[in-house]
Amino acid sequence: MPRLGFMLVVLAATTSVAASPPPLVEAEQVASMGSPFAVVREHVTADIYHYQFDIRVGSTPNARVRIHRVVRELAPWRPRPTAHAVMLLHGDFANFVTNFVPTLGHPASSVSGLAPYLVARGIDTWGVDRRWTLPGADGDISDLGEMGVAQELGDISVALAFARATRGVTDGDAGRIVLGGFSHGAQLTYAYAAADGRHVSAIAALDVYYDIAPEDADLRALACANAAAGRDALAEGVTDSSNSLFITAGELARSSPDAPSPLFPSYTNRGVLLTLAGLTWWLAPYTPLYHLSAPLLDAEGNVSELRESSEDDVSAWFASAPPHQSMRETAELDEIWCGTSPRPSLANIRVPLFYLGAAGGFGDRGLYSTTRVSSSDVTTLVVRRFGPERVAEDFGHGDLLYAADAPTLAWKPLATWLLRH
Template identity: 80%
Template sequence: MSRLGLALMGFIVCAPAFALPPPLTEAEQLRSVTSPVTVTREHVSADIYHYQFEFRAGSTPNARIRVHRIVREISPWRPRPTSRAVMLLHGDFANFVTNFVPALGHPASPSPGLAPYLVSRGIDTWGVDRRWTLPTADGDVSDLGGMGIDQALGDTAAALAFARATRAVTDLDPGRIVLGGFSHGAQLTYAYAAADGRHISAIAALDIYYDIAPEDADLRALACANAAAERDALAQDVTDSDNSFFIAAGELARSAPDETSPLFPPYTNRGVLLTLSGMTYLFAPYTPLYHLSAPVLDTEGNVTALRESSEDSVSAWFASATPHQSMREAAEFDEIWCGTAQRPGLANIRVPLFYLGAAGAFGEHGLYSTTRVSSADVTAHVVRRFGPERAAEDFGHGDLLYAADAPTLAWKPLAAWLLRH
């Protein structure tokens, strides 16, 4: 293990029930369902476009719901109708764009993105950003303390209803859609399906656990300790679990990779990026060898390169992180893992479930949660390169989104399942 590694340890819009009118353009339809709403459109690739909708959801500074749609167009502002749709929830230090359409991030990533991939296969792809993604680095975060799971569940319900109402007009399809999520977005997906379930036909969880297996008692103990620390921070009015460290690590690795890191001297900025992403368990041991990106290790256990995702894509992921993140949400997610949260259980979930794991991250540790649902339709797929003895080098958490082989190893089985559900 490297010395750096050792250092790292120290509105709700209802779908129309009346006869549907002829298809309108996206902008015309949006003006008819709610006002005011801000709508933007930008090109992704070929005939694929990104729509962003934003509308108020209260009076606090960040009481806005930001909904995304990635779609193929017949002509400008006119989406190509589909019979399948999914809404994706992002993970930590990210938003919908940086997780699922990273080529549109700042900085732009070379990864083509899961959302355009799904759209190119006939799956209308939506997303919603949690409110902590909205304020800028120096923005007003006075309402950050209220940004917990319940708020996120409400915003998810609103976004799903908005998506269904839009699809009822643009696709003539008001039916339920699949809810999916990556990382803590997948934990939120489980929570939504267990507590509410409106608007959804199935769920897809990308690399997470919700209930921790009995044999993973040490992981539960870690979650309990983290929850206690986060609750203590909240009691001291610390509401922002900011992402400045990730941003700095990504930016420095991109701008001055060979210079000495100000974060962990005497290591280089590139060395910090490689260790943070390739040996993530040193500071976030969600599983014993959990890592964001599969590393190439030398004989002394140092990360010398990344095996699956390019350094360009990983540094862009870090550098494009949202400045702020909710401490309350972090505490509530950890309380679910700890088993102290008073929330509906997985047995309430009866819709079909697809679990996609990464062998070097949550991987097989996420399978226990799939056995706790009441659904008779459960599919699990864990992406792996090696046997258990090489878990430290295997497919990582972020590799599911950014790896060169992600389209073949992860996205193809997900898309095939979505097309059946």
């Protein structure tokens, strides 16, 4: 691949002791650049820096693979070599930064972030954004309809190859690395490992299922109905599964929390945030009581506050969402759950697997998928506060990334496992 060779020459130059780094660009300038390669470098904390690489892979408006690296530096542009590496795939209404380095988001979150946590413990942390995260609110989305699972698996392969080759230059280690993901990013992690997996030494799935257990026929029926609705929308020319609900809810909860909501007039803006976060199953019952953030429920079953993640951090997560999301991806991921389209079999996975669930998210229902792989090295952990009778209030899906106790309950076990794999 000529372009990849060119990119590695550029990258080698940027990490050479004697070389000068390439000109830095602002993140919002990258989208308009005609160059096949662009780099953004920004400080995270202490000696930890975030690099963003934009690699053009085609002629359509958003044909770019955006790769991230969070790493400790010995000096500017000189990463500290490590023996361990992971690539993390983000979830819905998010990108790598807003899920894993949220202090760099817009608006910024106070949560330190999973990526810097792992980096501080000797784990070189990479990521790749799905292409629907790239266009702004008024950006060109004429290629949004092409953004499906096959394209995403191809981009993941490019990103993993880039990470391995780069680590060969900067760390002297071009070996396979761990692929991990959160939510639908974890579903893609399973799919990549099952379909290809050539660059992967192990996988870590954070709170999702890939195969739905036979006893959960109702969840499969929901996925089938959602897949059919998505296909109908595509047939009518709808390619954008907009994130405007989350963005507006987050922004209004931050700017005027006590004002009546224009989204749901019977609620305040704060009430909408709390309901979307704590009673998510009203709109997205991936499990019967699925929620993004653990709620404190009053006598009427309404959310009075959030137990684990702060309202400020949850509203920042929502408000920083990319404006667009691919309807094709949404339909195809639902089809994987439904089982109506050809899909890579989990039986193809023979590398070690770590499943980290949240009791109030996909939780225990994500365990069935771990029994479907061929690997003999499977570790599972479901973070929970309460027994099954209080699952409605238990640790939520997004609490794995944003809760005050996430570093102790979720990130530490993941880091421990990564350092062993």
